[in-house]
Amino acid sequence: MREVEVKALLVDPYQNTPVVLLKDFNSDKVVPVWIGNAEATAIAIALQEKEFPRPLTHDLLQTMVQTLGGELDMVVIDNIQDATYYATIFLRDPNGNVFEVDARPSDSIAIALRMSTPIYISEEVFANSAVDMPDTTGDEQDREKFRVFVENDMNLINFKKYIGNSPANPNETS
């Protein structure tokens, strides 16, 4: 398994669909995951450490899990089938029992960011889906452009020209 971090939340301008960019801690490779609008909002709010006046659905999920004494050990994006990514949330109850809960990657990431839970990708999914980070191949100007693009711009971005094609189907909500 590879631990990854949420490097950016972008919008694929060709499909007008949000994309989460998960970067491998130990290389310059990234895995793009296409997600739904509501989940993108939930992830964006967590990334920006914003707080809404009212709890959003993932905030409520966090509160209810913590109220019941639950903790998340990790979330793992562990399968891709028919262009849809699958994830498993490892949920620990107050007695130390760990349960594997089937989830979409988008929900898993939205919760992991809120609960400071590590995010992993299985080697198999990584091998199938990872692409090079563009700043390892471009010249200095390209690198700079990409840095700004991933760190500052949470809005509509010309994403595909940077990462090229990917096995994930943009029409699927992961």
Added chain:
Amino acid sequence: MREVEVKALLVDPYQNTPVVLLKDFNSDKVVPVWIGNAEATAIAIALQEKEFPRPLTHDLLQTMVQTLGGELDMVVIDNIQDATYYATIFLRDPNGNVFEVDARPSDSIAIALRMSTPIYISEEVFANSAVDMPDTTGDEQDREKFRVFVENDMNLINFKKYIGNSPANPNETS
């Protein structure tokens, strides 16, 4: 408190915003609550008893709560302030302790429908927000039209002409 049921999920054509219609069990009054698109989808799926190929966020919430041995005693829409409704979820842990969790009505309803949890509205909110069901005042033809409208049509509906105005602000996501 008044127990209510989700009588319909409609779309306010003037604001293009989903509205949940909560009907008092013991009268013909209804309380309309304007909600967000994602929560409306979550409620519609529960009402239609459809199952998605992948768990949606509220399905995941249900699974995680149940995995931790939690149960919902009830959800109560117990406040309205600045045109936003507030709700409380009464969450019971495996030891029988009950915790009050602050939530939006839309999330509360989406979860309550999944977990067969009773939904209540406080007397104060009810007094401020309830409107007559149109089929108690119209003639036979009107009644029939409304019956069809609430039971069959989950899509874009001319809602306001039936229920008139309401204190809730359609621009707020409850």
